[in-house]
Amino acid sequence: MNPLLAGLAGRCPNCGEGALFRGFLTVADRCEACNYDLSRADSGDGPAVFVMLIGGFIVAFAALFTEIAYRPPVWVHLVVFLPLTVV
Incomplete structure (x- = not known):
């Protein structure tokens, strides 16, 4: 094998x-x-850091895209992207 x-x-x-x-x-x-x-x-903390970097990039890109495309109020970012960041 x-x-x-x-x-x-x-x-x-x-x-x-x-x-x-x-x-x-x-x-x-x-x-x-x-x-x-x-x-x-x-592998130590390598896999955890790798997953956090990928997840962080996805959430940050989505928040930036939402801000540029729709210009929502700050509370929308807090309600939507704060829980996504925690997950």
Whole structure:
């Protein structure tokens, strides 16, 4: 099994069977199929920062587009984009 293809599929790079992640951005400690140690592949805060940058770019672009195209009052930005930023 190609480890790159297994990783893209979210599977264990050793056997290609077990799940690589136990949560949205959390790498599993061990593969449930082959008991391969996945804890040494800890990525730190990289995935969280990557998701925050993408989400922030989308919300900021939408707020800027809305401001330029429609010129809404400030309360509209607070009601719409503040919850989107939190999510």
